[in-house]
Amino acid sequence: MIWLRLFVVFQFLALAFCDEHLNSHVLPRPLILEYQEKIMEPTQVKELDNELQLQCTSWRVAVEANNLNPWRTIPMECAEYVRDYVNGRGYSLDLERVSNEAGAYAKSVELVGDGMDVWVFDVDETLLSNLPYYTEHGYGLEIFDPVEFDKWVEKAAAPAIEPSLKLYKVVLGLGFKVFLLTGRSEKQRNVTEKNLIDAGISNWDKLILRASDDHGKVATIYKSEKRTDMVKEGYRILGNAGDQWSDLLGTSLSIRSFKFPNPMYYIP
Numbered sequence: 389m390i391w392l393r394l395f396v397v398f399q400f401l402a403l404a405f406c407d408e409h410l411n412s413h414v415l416p417r418p419l420i421l422e423y424q425e426k427i428m429e430p431t432q433v434k435e436l437d438n439e440l441q442l443q444c445t446s447w448r449v450a451v452e453a454n455n456l457n458p459w460r461t462i463p464m465e466c467a468e469y470v471r472d473y474v475n476g477r478g479y480s481l482d483l484e485r486v487s488n489e490a491g492a493y494a495k496s497v498e499l500v501g502d503g504m505d506v507w508v509f510d511v512d513e514t515l516l517s518n519l520p521y522y523t524e525h526g527y528g529l530e531i532f533d534p535v536e537f538d539k540w541v542e543k544a545a546a547p548a549i550e551p552s553l554k555l556y557k558v559v560l561g562l563g564f565k566v567f568l569l570t571g572r573s574e575k576q577r578n579v580t581e582k583n584l585i586d587a588g589i590s591n592w593d594k595l596i597l598r599a600s601d602d603h604g605k606v607a608t609i610y611k612s613e614k615r616t617d618m619v620k621e622g623y624r625i626l627g628n629a630g631d632q633w634s635d636l637l638g639t640s641l642s643i644r645s646f647k648f649p650n651p652m653y654y655i656p
Contacts, residue, residue: 444469448651454633459654462528470527470651474519480551482649487551490629490646491558497626497643499563506623507559508615508642510630511570511580513650515556515589516546528652541572544579548587552648555629560591565623567594569614569635571607571655574599607655612638 444466450456462470473479499505509515521540522528540546560566572580574597581595602610611634615625619640628635628642631650636642 440465441469448473451651451654452647452649457633457654458656461531462651464529467526467529470529473651474522474527479649483549483551486629486646486648487555490555490627490644493644493646494555494559494562494564494627497562500624501563503565504623505564506567506618506625507564507627508567508569508618508625508629509552509556509592510632510635511568511572511584512546513549513631513652514629514635514648515549515552515568516583516587517549518546520545520547522652532653538576541576541583542579544583544586546583546587548589549648552629553588556589559627564626565593566591567596567618568592569596569611570598571610572597573603607632607634608638611635612640615640615642 444463447456447463447466448470451459494507497505512518518537518540521537525533525536556566568584570580577595577597580597584590584592584595596614598610602613605613616639618625625640625642626644628645629648630636630645631648632655633647634655636645636647
């Protein structure tokens with residue numbers, strides 16, 4: 389490949405010096421990259437594709453490990469990767485693994501039996517999937533638009549995330565109190581309840597939404613305050629499931645927390 393690169397350079401120099409009045413803007417830019425695209429072998433294309441796959445996988449792992457906050461959109465070059473992931477077997481397997489591990493933990497817990505043992509669930513991308521919305525908005529490539537998202541919420545059309553629904557039913561069956569703690573507004577209570585019930589999610593004990601004085605608080609603070617209220621009321625938070633680290637971190641933490649995958653957006 390060295391001789392080929394030298395050949396390209398010599399051809400470029402010969403062209404550059406053949407006419408002192410040469411207008412550089414006549415040449416296509418970038419010249420070398422265009423030439424390389426024409427001569428790249430299939431194996432080279434495959435190597436580049438593999439490298440991009442590895443880079444985007446590394447980015448997603450960093451997201452899930454909370455090593456990449458804060459971020460506003462997914463990397464442009466990873467748009468196809470995220471699309472394929474959330475629509476493919478990988479996302480399903482990751483959801484199932486979290487659900488199974490959380491279910492195994494829930495079954496191992498000895499409940500006191502006084503009705504004060506609680507499991508907390510987030511709603512969006514935990515119990516309900518907004519994938520139909522994000523399919524139309526670049527899978528996280530677009531900057532989040534709260535007005536457009538609220539229009540989607542009003543449709544009450546988000547399907548259940550099946551592995552999460554399975555965990556939800558396990559937790560209910562074991563006798564946990566189930567509290568749903570969401571960043572949605574109190575104004576969206578009716579439509580949220582309808583969406584949950586239509587998706588097969590019912591019999592929760594509390595559905596906690598943002599009141600007017602909660603707006604403007606980052607999710608970590610807002611959800612920490614709500615969990616603190618639970619603890620003050622005498623509840624024991626034994627499990628917590630969410631797709632954002634802000635669902636799980638902060639104060640008044642649960643004994644065990646379970647992070648569902650979500651590479652499409654980040655909420656601090």
